[in-house]
Amino acid sequence: MRKSITHWIVVAILFGVLFIAPFFLNDFRINLMGKFLTYAIVAVALDLIWGYGGMLSLGQGLFFSLGAYALAMHLKLQNSGTSLPDFMVWSGVETLPAIWAPFANPVFALAMVVVVPTVFAFIIGYFIFRSRVQGVYFSIISQALTLIFSLLFIGQQPLTGGTNGLTDIQQVFGFTRADPMFLRNMYFLSLVILLLAYLACWQVIHSRFGRLLIATRDDESRVRFLGFNPVIVKTLVFGFSAALTGIAGALYVIQDGIISPAQMGVRPSIEMVIWTAVGGRGTLLGGIVGALTVGWAKSLISADYPEIWEMIFGALFLLSVLFLPRGIVGTVQHLFRQIVRSNESDTRTKTADDGSTPPAQGEVSV
Amino acid sequence: MDIWLIQAFNGASLASILLLISLGLAFAFGLMGVINMAHGEFIMIGAYTTYVFELQFSGILMRTETHDWGGWFIGSMIAAFFIAGLVGILLEVTLLRRLYGRPLDTLLATWGVGMILQSVARQVFGAQNVSVGRPMWLSKGFAWLWTDVNDAEAISALKPFWEIIEGVRLPYTRLFIMGVVVLVVLLLFYYLRRTSAGRRLRATMQNREMAASLGVRSRSVNAITFGVGAGLAGIAGSVLTLIGPVGPTLGTSYIVDAFLVVVLGGVGKLRGAILAALIIGMFNIVMAKFLIDLDVEAAATVAKVLVLLLVVAFLQWKPQGLVQVQTR
Amino acid sequence: MTTTRQGKILDVQNVSVSFDGFTVLEQLNFSIDYDELRFLIGPNGAGKTTLLDIITGKTKPTSGTVLFDGHNIRRLSEHQIVQQGIGRKFQTPSIFNTLTIYENLEQAISMGESNFRLLGKASAEKREKLDQMIETIGLAEQRYYEAARLSHGQKQWLEIGMLLIQEPKLLLLDEPVAGMTRKERTRTGELVQQIAKQTSVLVVEHDMEFVREFSNKVTVLHMGNVLMEGHMDEVQANESVIEVYLGRSRSERTPKKEKAPVAV
Numbered sequence: 001m002r003k004s005i006t007h008w009i010v011v012a013i014l015f016g017v018l019f020i021a022p023f024f025l026n027d028f029r030i031n032l033m034g035k036f037l038t039y040a041i042v043a044v045a046l047d048l049i050w051g052y053g054g055m056l057s058l059g060q061g062l063f064f065s066l067g068a069y070a071l072a073m074h075l076k077l078q079n080s081g082t083s084l085p086d087f088m089v090w091s092g093v094e095t096l097p098a099i100w101a102p103f104a105n106p107v108f109a110l111a112m113v114v115v116v117p118t119v120f121a122f123i124i125g126y127f128i129f130r131s132r133v134q135g136v137y138f139s140i141i142s143q144a145l146t147l148i149f150s151l152l153f154i155g156q157q158p159l160t161g162g163t164n165g166l167t168d169i170q171q172v173f174g175f176t177r178a179d180p181m182f183l184r185n186m187y188f189l190s191l192v193i194l195l196l197a198y199l200a201c202w203q204v205i206h207s208r209f210g211r212l213l214i215a216t217r218d219d220e221s222r223v224r225f226l227g228f229n230p231v232i233v234k235t236l237v238f239g240f241s242a243a244l245t246g247i248a249g250a251l252y253v254i255q256d257g258i259i260s261p262a263q264m265g266v267r268p269s270i271e272m273v274i275w276t277a278v279g280g281r282g283t284l285l286g287g288i289v290g291a292l293t294v295g296w297a298k299s300l301i302s303a304d305y306p307e308i309w310e311m312i313f314g315a316l317f318l319l320s321v322l323f324l325p326r327g328i329v330g331t332v333q334h335l336f337r338q339i340v341r342s343n344e345s346d347t348r349t350k351t352a353d354d355g356s357t358p359p360a361q362g363e364v365s366v
Numbered sequence: 367m368d369i370w371l372i373q374a375f376n377g378a379s380l381a382s383i384l385l386l387i388s389l390g391l392a393f394a395f396g397l398m399g400v401i402n403m404a405h406g407e408f409i410m411i412g413a414y415t416t417y418v419f420e421l422q423f424s425g426i427l428m429r430t431e432t433h434d435w436g437g438w439f440i441g442s443m444i445a446a447f448f449i450a451g452l453v454g455i456l457l458e459v460t461l462l463r464r465l466y467g468r469p470l471d472t473l474l475a476t477w478g479v480g481m482i483l484q485s486v487a488r489q490v491f492g493a494q495n496v497s498v499g500r501p502m503w504l505s506k507g508f509a510w511l512w513t514d515v516n517d518a519e520a521i522s523a524l525k526p527f528w529e530i531i532e533g534v535r536l537p538y539t540r541l542f543i544m545g546v547v548v549l550v551v552l553l554l555f556y557y558l559r560r561t562s563a564g565r566r567l568r569a570t571m572q573n574r575e576m577a578a579s580l581g582v583r584s585r586s587v588n589a590i591t592f593g594v595g596a597g598l599a600g601i602a603g604s605v606l607t608l609i610g611p612v613g614p615t616l617g618t619s620y621i622v623d624a625f626l627v628v629v630l631g632g633v634g635k636l637r638g639a640i641l642a643a644l645i646i647g648m649f650n651i652v653m654a655k656f657l658i659d660l661d662v663e664a665a666a667t668v669a670k671v672l673v674l675l676l677v678v679a680f681l682q683w684k685p686q687g688l689v690q691v692q693t694r
Numbered sequence: 695m696t697t698t699r700q701g702k703i704l705d706v707q708n709v710s711v712s713f714d715g716f717t718v719l720e721q722l723n724f725s726i727d728y729d730e731l732r733f734l735i736g737p738n739g740a741g742k743t744t745l746l747d748i749i750t751g752k753t754k755p756t757s758g759t760v761l762f763d764g765h766n767i768r769r770l771s772e773h774q775i776v777q778q779g780i781g782r783k784f785q786t787p788s789i790f791n792t793l794t795i796y797e798n799l800e801q802a803i804s805m806g807e808s809n810f811r812l813l814g815k816a817s818a819e820k821r822e823k824l825d826q827m828i829e830t831i832g833l834a835e836q837r838y839y840e841a842a843r844l845s846h847g848q849k850q851w852l853e854i855g856m857l858l859i860q861e862p863k864l865l866l867l868d869e870p871v872a873g874m875t876r877k878e879r880t881r882t883g884e885l886v887q888q889i890a891k892q893t894s895v896l897v898v899e900h901d902m903e904f905v906r907e908f909s910n911k912v913t914v915l916h917m918g919n920v921l922m923e924g925h926m927d928e929v930q931a932n933e934s935v936i937e938v939y940l941g942r943s944r945s946e947r948t949p950k951k952e953k954a955p956v957a958v
Contacts, residue, residue: 124678223773
C-alpha cells in the first residue's frame with residue numbers, strides 16, 4: 001500500500017513540475033519541451049511492451065511516423081487550399097491521388113492517426129508472435145520493417161514527398177503553428193495526453209491482463225498451459241502501444257511542422273529504445289524521465305559540440321547500459337526499496353523461509 | 367534470358383557479401399547471445415583500411431606508373447581482416463564479456479559503440495564519401511598485360527567484362543568478390559572442422575558447460591570467435607570498395623539484410639547461413655528486376671518488402687530457421 | 695462436480711508420432727475412464743512424455759485421433775485444450791516467479807475470460823474461491839509474497855493449486871514426487887487419491903514404490919506402444935514387463951532414472 005502512495009506522490013510531483021515548467025521557459029524551449037513530451041509518450045508506450053511484455057520493438061519509429069503522416073496529410077491539404085500540395089506539383093502530379101482524398105476530412109485523418117499504426121501493429125505482431133520466434137528475432141524483424149518502410153516512403157516521392165517528407169505546415173486547424181501561444185497550448189495538450197497515456201498504461205499493468213502480460217514475458221509456454229493464448233495478449237498490447245505512439249507522432253508534427261522518413265528509420269527507432277532504457281525499463285515512469293533527460297542532453301550536447309556530439313552521446317549511452325542497467329528510475333527505486341527493506345524488521349523474510357507447508361489433509365475442494 | 371542471367375549473377379554477388387557479413391553476426395549470436403549492432407562498423411573499418419592502403423602503400427605494393435598489379439589491394443584485404451578482427455576482440459574483452467546473458471543489453475550497448483565508431487570515422491576521414499581505385503586486372507581484365515598501357519585507344523577497347531555466353535558479360539569485380547567469398551568460406555570450413563581451435567569453437571557452441579568441463583577455455587574461444595566474425599566483416603568492407611564509395615555509414619546499409627539472413631538461416635549452422643544469404647540476395651535482385659519490368663515504382667524497395675514478408679511467412683512454417691541444430 | 699458418467703474421458707486412437715523419421719509413438723491406443731486414477735510407467739524413451747505432449751497439444755500427432763470428453767481435440771492448440779478441461783503439471787515447478795502467490799492463483803482462475811474483462815477485477819465469487827484455495831495449499835500467510843521467495847515444495851503446491859482452481863476434468867501429473875522426501879511423497883500420494891475422487895487423473899511416475907502404494911490401474915508403455923495394462927501386481931508378474939525393465943538394466947549397467955526398477 002505504502003509503495004503505491006509513494007508512487008502517486010512521485011507522479012504528482014513530476015507532472016506538477018512539468019505543468020509549471022512553461023512559465024519559466026522561453027518560447028523556443030517550450031516548443032522543444034513540447035516535442036520531448038511526445039517522446040515521453042512514445043517511451044512509456046515502449047516500456048509497456050518491452051519492460052512488461054518482453055517485446056523489444058526496434059520499429060516504433062514506424063508507428064510514430066504513421067501517426068504523424070496521417071495528420072500531416074490532412075494539414076498539408078488544408079495548407080494548400082484548393083491547389084495540390086507543393087511537393088506533388090514539383091513531382092508533376094496533376095490530380096490528387098486516391099489515397100490522399102479522404103484525408104481532407106479532419107475526422108477521418110484524426111481517426112487514421114490511431115487506426116493505421118494499430119492495424120499495422122496487429123497484423124505484423126500477430127504473424128510474428130504466432131510463429132513463436134524468440135524475443136531477439138522480433139527485434140530484428142521490427143527493425144527490418146521500419147527500415148523498409150522508410151525506404152518505401154523515400155521512394156514514393158509523388159505520394160509521400162520523398163526524402164523531404166511533408167514540410168512547411170504553417171496552419172493547424174485554423175491556428176498559426178509558429179504562434180507562441182499555440183505552441184504553449186500544444187505543450188499542455190501533450191502533457192495532458194502524456195498523463196492519460198501514463199494512467200492508461202498503469203491501469204493495464206496493474207490489472208489481471210497486465211499480470212498476464214508479465215507472465216507471458218516470463219514464461220510464454222506456461223501461459224499456454226494455463227489456458228491463455230499469449231499470441232493474442234502480445235498482439236493486443238503491441239497494437240495498443242502502436243496506437244499511443246501514433247498519437248505521439250501526430251502531436252509531434254503539429255509542434256514541429258515537418259515529418260519525414262528520417263523520423264522513421266532504424267536510428268530514431270533505436271533512440272526511442274534509448275529513452276526507455278536510460279529512464280529505466282519496467283518502471284513506466286522511467287519512460288518519461290528517460291525521454292526528457294535524453295532529449296535535453298542531446299540538444300545541449302549537439303549545440304555545444306556539433307562535431308563530436310555523436311561520440312559523446314554514444315559513450316554516455318554505453319556507460320548507462322554498463323553501469324546503470326536499471327536506468328535512472330529503476331536505480332532510484334532499487335535504492336529506495338533497499339532502504340525500506342533494511343528499516344523493516346526481518347519478520348517478513350523469516351516467514352518466507354520457513355520451508356514447505358504442505359496442505360492440511362482432506363481439505364482439498366475441487 | 368540473358369538479362370535474367372545477369373540478374374542472377376548480381377544476386378549471387380550480393381548474396382556472397384551478405385554471407386560474409388552475416389557469418390559474424392551468427393557467430394556472435396549463436397555462441398555468446400550477443401546481438402552486435404556495431405557489426406556494420408567492422409565493414410566500415412575494413413573499407414577504410416583498403417582506402418588507407420591505397421593512399422599509403424600502393425607505391426610499394428605493386429603499383430607503378432603504368433601498371434597496377436593490385437598488391438596493395440590484396441594486402442589491404444588481409445589487413446582489413448586483422449584490423450577489424452582486433453577491434454572485435456577488443457570490443458569483446460572490454461565490453462561484451464560483461465553483458466553475457468543479456469542479449470537485449472548487448473544490442474543497446476553495441477549500438478552505442480557503433481555510434482562512436484561512426485563518429486570517429488567522420489572525424490578522421492571526413493563525412494564525405496571517398497572512393498578507392500581498383501587493380502587493373504579488375505577494371506580492365508587481363509588483356510592489359512599485352513597491350514601498351516600508354517595507348518589510350520587500345521585501353522578503352524579493353525573489356526572490363528568476362529563473356530561467358532555471347533552477349534552475357536559479367537563484370538570482373540563481382541566475379542572477384544564471389545571468388546574471395548568462396549575462398550573465405552572454404553578456409554572457414556577448414557578452420558572449423560580441421561583445426562583444434564575450430565573444434566573447440568564448435569564444441570563450445572553446442573554445449574558450453576560440457577566443453578568447459580573438458581578444458582576448453584570458453585573465454586578465449588569467445589574472444590577469438592568474435593574477432594573472426596569481425597574480421598570477415600572487415601573483408602566484406604574491403605571488397606565493397608570495388609563496387610561503391612566508402613563512407614562512415616557504409617555498414618548500416620547492409621546490416622539489416624544481414625540480420626535477416628541470420629533469422630532465416632537459423633543460428634548455429636554454416637549451411638543455413640549460406641542458404642539464407644543466397645535466397646535473400648537472389649530474391650532481392652531478381653524480384654527488383656521483375657518489378658521494374660512490371661513498371662512498379664521504387665522496385666528495389668518493394669522487393670525488400672517482399673523479402674521481409676517471405677522471411678515472416680517462412681517463420682510461420684519453421685520458426686527455427688532453415689537449418690536447425692537437431693534436438694529432440 | 696459430481697460426475698459419475700460412464701465411459702471414457704480420454705480416448706487416444708491409433709496415434710503415431712515421429713520426429714525426423716524417428717518413431718516415438720506407433721499406432722498407440724490408450725484411454726482413461728471418467729474419475730479414474732491411472733498411472734503410466736515405462737522405461738526411458740518409451741514415449742510417456744510424448745504422450746502427455748500429444749494430449750495437451752504441445753506436439754501434434756503424425757496420424758490418429760485424440761478424443762476428450764467426446765470431442766476431437768487433435769486440432770486444438772495448447773490453450774484451447776486447457777480450456778476444454780485438461781490441466782498439466784510439469785516436472786519442475788512452473789509458476790510465475792515475479793508475480794505474488796495471490797496473483798499466480800488469480801491468473802489461473804481467470805482462464806477463459808475475455809482480454810477486455812481482464813482489465814477489471816475478478817468477480818467476488820472467484821475471489822472467494824481463490825481465498826479458499828490459498829488456504830487449502832497452506833500459503834495464506836505468504837499470499838502477497840513474490841512466488842520466487844517460496845521453497846521448492848511450496849512452489850509445487852502453488853502449481854497444484856493453480857491447476858485445481860481451474861477445475862480440470864482431467865489432470866496430468868508428470869513425476870509429481872520427483873525430488874520429494876519420503877514424507878512429502880506420502881502426502882502427495884494421498885492428495886492425488888483425494889483429487890481423483892472428483893476428477894480423472896493420469897500420473898507419470900518413475901518411482902515404483904510410489905506407484906505400487908497408490909495405484910489401482912497401471913499402464914506400461916514401451917517403444918511407443920502399450921505393453922500391458924492392469925493392476926500393479928499383474929504388471930510386476932508379467933514376463934514381458936520384467937524383460938523390458940530387467941533386460942534393459944542388465945544390458946545397460948547404469949539405467950538413468952529408474953534406479954529401482956520393478957522390484958520383482
